[in-house]
Amino acid sequence: MHIEQPADSQSVSDGTPDAASSGSASQQLDLLRQLLCGEDYQQMVALSQRLTDEQTRQEFFAAIIAEAIAIRNTQDDAIAQSLAPLISDSMHTSIRNDPESVSDALYPVMGPAIRKSITETIQALFDSFNKALEDSLSMRSLGWRVDAWRTGKSYSEVVFLKTLNYRVEEVFLIHKETGLLVHQVAQSLGVSKDADMMSAMLTAIQDFITDSFEVDDDERLASMKMGSLTILLEPGPNAVLAVAVRGNVSSDYRSLLVKTQETCHRRYARQLHEFDGDTSSFRGIDDVLRVCLKEELQKPVEKKRKIPVYGILGLIAVLSGLGWFSYTQYLSDQAWRDFVERLDSEPGLLVRSANNYERTLQALRDPVADSQSFIDEASEKGYAIDWQAYVAVDDEILSRRLMAHLTADTDLEVNDGVLFLTGTMSLEQRADWQRIAAAVPGVKGIDLGKVSITEGEQRERLLGQIAAFHIVYDVSEHVVAASGEQAAMQLVDTLMQLVDSLNPETETLRLTVSGFSDSTGTEQLRRTISQQRADTLRDFLVQQGIPERLIRTEVGDDERIQDIPMEQRRRSIVTVEIKPVDKLRALQ
Amino acid sequence: MIRKKVCMLGAFSVGKTSLISRYVKSLFSEKYLTTVGVKIEKKTLELNGETIQLMIWDLAGEDDFTQINMSYLRGAAGYILVVDPTRPATFQVARDVLDKVKESNMATPTVVALNKADLKDDWQVDEACLAALREQGCETIETSAKSGEGVEAIFERLTLNMMQ
Numbered sequence: 001m002h003i004e005q006p007a008d009s010q011s012v013s014d015g016t017p018d019a020a021s022s023g024s025a026s027q028q029l030d031l032l033r034q035l036l037c038g039e040d041y042q043q044m045v046a047l048s049q050r051l052t053d054e055q056t057r058q059e060f061f062a063a064i065i066a067e068a069i070a071i072r073n074t075q076d077d078a079i080a081q082s083l084a085p086l087i088s089d090s091m092h093t094s095i096r097n098d099p100e101s102v103s104d105a106l107y108p109v110m111g112p113a114i115r116k117s118i119t120e121t122i123q124a125l126f127d128s129f130n131k132a133l134e135d136s137l138s139m140r141s142l143g144w145r146v147d148a149w150r151t152g153k154s155y156s157e158v159v160f161l162k163t164l165n166y167r168v169e170e171v172f173l174i175h176k177e178t179g180l181l182v183h184q185v186a187q188s189l190g191v192s193k194d195a196d197m198m199s200a201m202l203t204a205i206q207d208f209i210t211d212s213f214e215v216d217d218d219e220r221l222a223s224m225k226m227g228s229l230t231i232l233l234e235p236g237p238n239a240v241l242a243v244a245v246r247g248n249v250s251s252d253y254r255s256l257l258v259k260t261q262e263t264c265h266r267r268y269a270r271q272l273h274e275f276d277g278d279t280s281s282f283r284g285i286d287d288v289l290r291v292c293l294k295e296e297l298q299k300p301v302e303k304k305r306k307i308p309v310y311g312i313l314g315l316i317a318v319l320s321g322l323g324w325f326s327y328t329q330y331l332s333d334q335a336w337r338d339f340v341e342r343l344d345s346e347p348g349l350l351v352r353s354a355n356n357y358e359r360t361l362q363a364l365r366d367p368v369a370d371s372q373s374f375i376d377e378a379s380e381k382g383y384a385i386d387w388q389a390y391v392a393v394d395d396e397i398l399s400r401r402l403m404a405h406l407t408a409d410t411d412l413e414v415n416d417g418v419l420f421l422t423g424t425m426s427l428e429q430r431a432d433w434q435r436i437a438a439a440v441p442g443v444k445g446i447d448l449g450k451v452s453i454t455e456g457e458q459r460e461r462l463l464g465q466i467a468a469f470h471i472v473y474d475v476s477e478h479v480v481a482a483s484g485e486q487a488a489m490q491l492v493d494t495l496m497q498l499v500d501s502l503n504p505e506t507e508t509l510r511l512t513v514s515g516f517s518d519s520t521g522t523e524q525l526r527r528t529i530s531q532q533r534a535d536t537l538r539d540f541l542v543q544q545g546i547p548e549r550l551i552r553t554e555v556g557d558d559e560r561i562q563d564i565p566m567e568q569r570r571r572s573i574v575t576v577e578i579k580p581v582d583k584l585r586a587l588q
Numbered sequence: 589m590i591r592k593k594v595c596m597l598g599a600f601s602v603g604k605t606s607l608i609s610r611y612v613k614s615l616f617s618e619k620y621l622t623t624v625g626v627k628i629e630k631k632t633l634e635l636n637g638e639t640i641q642l643m644i645w646d647l648a649g650e651d652d653f654t655q656i657n658m659s660y661l662r663g664a665a666g667y668i669l670v671v672d673p674t675r676p677a678t679f680q681v682a683r684d685v686l687d688k689v690k691e692s693n694m695a696t697p698t699v700v701a702l703n704k705a706d707l708k709d710d711w712q713v714d715e716a717c718l719a720a721l722r723e724q725g726c727e728t729i730e731t732s733a734k735s736g737e738g739v740e741a742i743f744e745r746l747t748l749n750m751m752q
Contacts, residue, residue: 178663180591180643196591200628200643207659208625277591277640277665 081267088283166247167295169229172199173264173285174240175275179203182239182275183285185293192244202231202242236261238272243292250296260292339383343374347396352388360384366392368400393417393442402443405436410451417444424452455501459578462498466491466576471537473570475520478532480540488537491574492544502578510577511546513538514556516569530555533572541574589632589639592750594743595661597689598670599681600649603703606733607670608646611743616734623648626660635747642747650681661689666750667698668742669726674710679717686724697749698726701742705732 034041050056073079095102141159148158170186172195181199184192192198206221220240224231232249234241234257241261265272267288271281336359343361344351348369354361365371365387378385395414402412402419410423419437430448437446453461469491471484480488499509515534517526534553542548561569596604605623609615612629627646632639647660661667669686672678686698700721702713708730722728727745731738 175663178591178593178643178665180593180663194630196630196641196643197628200593200630200645204626204628204645204660207657207662211657211659277593279589279591 081263084267084284163298164247165296165298166245166249166253168243168245168249168253168293170195170244171289171292172202172242172244173289174199174203174242175272176203176235176237176239178275178277180275180277182272182279183282183289185286185289187293187295199242202233203240206233206240232257234258234261236265236272238269238275239264241289241292247296253294256292256294260288263288335381336383339374339377339381346370346374347394348392348400349374350390350392358384360386362386362388364388364390366390366397368397391441398440398442401440402436405433414443417442419443419446420450421446421448422450424454426454426457459498459501462494462501463576465494466498466574469494470571470573471533472568473533473572475518475570476529477570478515478529478536480536485540488540489544492541492546495541495546495576498576504581506581507578508581509550510579511541511551512575512577513541513551513553513572514560514575515553515572516556516558516561518569519566527555530572533570537572537574589641590751591641591643592665592747593643593645593663594666594668594746594750595645595647595664596668596670597647597656597682597685598649598701599672599675599678600651600654602649602670602672602675602678603701603733604649604668604670605646607668607701607703607731607739607742608644610733610736610739612644614736616736626657631743633744633747635744635751638751640747640751642743650685656685656688658688658692661692664696666746667696668701668746669698669721670701670703672704673702673713674704674707676712676714679714679721683717683720686721686726690724697746697752698724699742699746699749700726700728701731701738702728703731703733705730705737706734 037044050060069079144158144162145155147153147162148155151158167187170184170192172184172192173182174180175182179200179202181196184195184199186192205224209221210219220235221233223233228246230245230248232243232245232254234243234254239261241257241264243257264285268282268285333356336356340351340354340361343349343363346369348366349371350364352362352364359382361383363385367389369392371387375385377383395417398414398417398419399412402414406412407425407429410421410425410429412422413420419433421433425433430451433448434446437443469487471480471487473479473484474481495509495511502508513534515530515532515537517530517533520526521529531553534555538548538551538553541551556573558569561571561573564571596608598604600622601620605621605627606616608627608629609617612631623646625648629644629646630641631644632641634640645660645664647656648654650656667689669682671682682700689696689698700718702711704711718728727749729738729742729745731742733739
């Protein structure tokens with residue numbers, strides 16, 4: 001239905017007869033319309049004005065547009081997709097024209113955002129470091145390193161393969177007809193060397209396969225695999241979405257590819273259809289494709305903790321073996337050190353050097369040292385000793401060396417190099433020891449103070465003392481003077497010693513006390529006084545305990561003391577004889 | 589940056605691969621290696637202040653046994669039709685190829701390379717075929733992959749034509 005505006009104004013302004021007649025016709029027609037439509041006519045006129053008048057239309061839509069957008073937004077994302085390029089363009093224009101106002105507006109937001117980003121980055125760095133540290137020290141990482149070494153792959157690649165289900169490395173949107181790359185997004189390190197070449201060759205390969213096999217028009221190459229890398233292809237009407245994936249994607253991921261492909265074709269339908277190699281018109285495509293850059297880690301499998309019995313037993317066995325080995329080694333070391341110490345402390349033996357690992361040693365040995373026990377022990381335990389001779393001067397070795405010269409009834413001791421001799425020996429033997437002490441190295445001196453002389457020499461000495469004994473009397477006196485008593489007591493002592501030295505079974509003494517006188521008086525008188533002097537001494541001896549039966553007295557023969565001057569012959573002497581018992585008895 | 593797909597066409601052994609090698613890598617080899625299927629090279633050039641990236645599809649040459657895989661030509665923005673004037677038969681091959689190509693897309697810019705200009709003494713130009721090619725709107729440029737003569741020029745000419 002066509003409704004014309006009332007033509008009142010036209011007819012008034014025209015003013016011509018024709019116009020007047022036509023205006024009249026128009027009025028009549030308008031009147032007719034009013035008659036036919038009644039009250040609806042005015043509403044129809046108003047509606048017509050609302051549709052044709054621009055300002056009225058704007059006011060009409062302004063009243064409902066916000067609510068309309070809100071309602072549509074709950075239904076799908078068409079509004080957002082439609083507005084996104086406009087908003088993006090508007091923002092670019094706004095920032096380009098007035099960057100300061102934009103930066104002022106963003107200032108309160110950017111500071112906290114940057115701080116948050118830095119905090120999260122540092123946290124991620126720490127987490128990454130911790131994980132790397134944990135992984136690098138675990139048995140699992142050692143296994144991965146072995147795998148990397150065995151397969152020739154890098155360690156990071158092996159770790160990646162072992163810990164990820166899949167990871168999308170790169171996403172390509174390739175114009176289907178030309179094979180030209182529309183856009184590409186990648187992880188930090190992509191896998192393709194040249195995305196443009198890859199896109200073209202991928203297209204060529206698809207064309208080749210499609211042409212080479214009898215397939216339906218809608219059948220296209222869906223995937224290609226090279227080692228751990230898989231190329232997934234999702235064709236669309238005007239573009240092919242290709243993703244490079246390591247690992248095996250989940251079924252959900254294929255759905256994501258389809259959805260992304262649909263989004264690309266919905267949002268960039270015109271650009272893809274009219275694509276002439278200029279990619280500048282694909283604003284926002286990066287965000288669309290980036291959702292396909294996904295990765296999925298393997299879910300850690302909770303393993304039931306088993307007690308590693310064999311491992312523990314093995315560990316115990318190893319530890320026991322190590323313990324036993326260490327213990328035996330310790331004992332062996334101890335025995336060796338003990339052996340070396342004992343050998344070194346043994347008189348006459350001296351350790352020069354010892355090899356604790358080879359169990360060998362170099363030692364000095366004095367010929368008189370006791371080394372045989374060490375030689376036997378070394379032979380038994382497998383030690384090797386390299387002996388070298390030397391002369392030791394320590395006291396014990398000196399003692400041993402001098403022992404060879406000892407006779408019966410003698411003993412010796414060396415102390416600080418001084419030779420102490422004990423026992424009984426003859427004077428000749430004593431002289432010999434003096435020579436020996438001087439000849440033996442290390443002997444600093446000799447002490448014979450405790451050495452006794454022999455019985456014969458003792459008896460000779462006693463006899464000599466007795467022979468030298470005499471008592472001198474005053475003129476015509478036969479009583480022993482006080483001075484003579486002391487000499488007489490010494491005589492008694494000497495006699496007693498002599499008696500003690502006798503063997504009572506075979507020997508006995510015979511004492512002859514001889515009295516002498518000087519030339520004073522007559523011969524008779526002289527004989528009398530001489531006899532008295534002998535008797536007086538005999539009595540003294542008897543009185544002192546010498547058996548009387550052993551003593552006889554006599555007048556001494558002057559011949560015996562002829563060397564003594566006459567005036568000094570007022571004396572008495574004792575002569576001792578040692579006689580066999582039987583002979584003595586016979587005499588008795 | 590604008591990307592364009594260019595296809596090299598012509599009979600076998602006319603020097604398509606050598607022209608690309610000279611243009612992209614500045615290399616030439618006397619050794620002949622026949623192209624199997626298709627090889628693709630990339631060359632970026634600046635023209636009239638604009639950066640253009642050519643994706644050059646080097647298609648296997650046509651002979652009695654090998655026909656051009658037409659699917660490779662899909663979406664091409666331009667063609668270089670290579671002829672070896674020392675072998676007059678290659679003119680006819682070029683003409684046949686052009687006929688096939690124009691069946692699908694008449695407006696695609698095409699430049700004819702009269703290659704092996706360094707052997708000009710041996711040229712036996714099939715004037716009739718050459719005229720037919722020119723009648724179909726093909727420019728002709730003498731080139732030599734060996735000396736480099738006309739190589740840059742032919743790619744630049746085609747690019748200019750494609751950009752118009």
